[in-house]
Amino acid sequence: MPYSDKVLEHYNNPRNVGSLDVKDAAVGTGLVGAPECGDVMKLQIKVNPATGVIEDARFKTFGCGSAIASSSLATEWLKGKTVDEALDIKNTQIVEELALPPVKVHCSVLAEDAIKAAIKNYQEKQEVVEAREPAAVG
Amino acid sequence: MPKHPIYMDNNSTTRCDPRVVEAMLPYFTEKFGNAASRSHAFGWEAEAAVEEAREQIAAVFNAGPKEIIFTSGATESNNLAIKGVAAMYKKKGNHIVTQATEHKAVLDTCKRLERDGFQVTYLPVDKYGQVHAEQVREAITDKTILVSIMAANNEIGTVMPIQAIGKLCKEKGVLFHTDAVQAVGKIPLDVEAMGIDLLSLTAHKVYGPKGVGALYVRKKDPRVRLEPQIDGGGHERGMRSGTLPVPMIVGLGTACDLARREMPEESARTFRLREKLRTGIMGKLPETYLNGHPTERLPGNANISFAYVEGEGLMMGIKDVAVSSGSACTSASLEPSYVLRALGVGDELAHSSIRFGIGRFNTETEVDAVVDLVTREVSRLREMSPLFELVQQGVDLKTIEWAAH
């Protein structure tokens, strides 16, 4: 099955490969997929707590070219968006942008899951921070 | 890096040898007769060519020319052998013995027979992909009519101990069929010494054309009878009707003749190249694993798993090299290779496997280029792999609760 030019482009020049500090309260980490299924994505966002804007995003992916391209594209789209805007990213948009064939749709689903997981992780951390704050003050 | 894409998927199919094509060509045009036409020279000429091909094929495994039945390929040969025996000997018994890593043309044929009331034993293989004569002995019952075990596996290259299995079948009076598609022209075969009663082969794995194959059917000690699966004009001793595709048969014959003559030299050469590839890659990259048997394997085959890197992703990185992967990254099937599974290779390493198949037309320059490319690309993809990162951090991947999807 031939890959689209956009998939190839992301695969050959992946954007934002790397890792952010998982312990940083401003960083949300999502790890989705399973090695036995042949794809695992780690997606991280770094949010400016004052503005709620995602200032940085990074990924690492174990998977086929379409999985790598989907996560690379996701990090590109996340940067500059607010957390709420990021929650609106749909896998179908990824499918469209990368011209993924039906057998590769699950790669885009995984990327959407990774975004949601990273945001959830960030929000949970914020709750913990907020919960701790009075204690710290008091 | 050579300019052209490198073909290293010779377990899948092979390029037609130019000598084969040359031998075939006259049979499309001047020598176009029907081998069954007994009344004129066009027919005689075609028939003579077909008979010569039978001899060339039979000579590869010490059989007689009259024991060769032409088919459309090994899928048909396997179907004819197994279904033909099942239908012909069903009064004697309804039990067939085979093993887990056979080609689908054997496994799915057996599955259909199961639906028709036959009983099939699928023997498990050991961690190298071998099945042993002792297992076959234990599986045989007084209802067993056929044992079907391949000579060599197409994915992992493991060579089966068919001589011991054939001997056992003779002892037990059970017919023995072997799918020798991958073995023909690569390792020595002898139907007498190995006790083989039926043997499947196909032209396109031995530098011949696609769409033609043969089935060896033993004529004496014992005389094997088959229920035909295709009815018609009664060609091929009534076992397989249909006008013979003479140019294709000439191609298969020539391919077999070349394979027989050149095998000692060719197998030594592909083995040397395979070892160069294997040691080159595995020496440079840690956590790589050879799937299949370390020594009892086809000379040109190397099936290697690259931990933390997904096979299809890797193939994309080495896209100028044609290879296959045991991964199946499609939404229809997230299941990796059933062959690797049967060996007990974990799904994760099965997804990380690449099959390299070195053949007649590969060169040392190509092997060097592939070693460099694979080493570079695996290293790049590992840097991009969350699994590699976790392991570097000292995390045991088995302790993570993965959300299977």
Ligand SMILES: Cc1ncc(COP(=O)(O)O)c(C=O)c1O
């Ligand atoms: C072991 C084995 N058996 C059978 C086949 C089927 O052969 P054919 O393509 O001629 O139908 C193949 C190849 O595809 C094979 O590798």
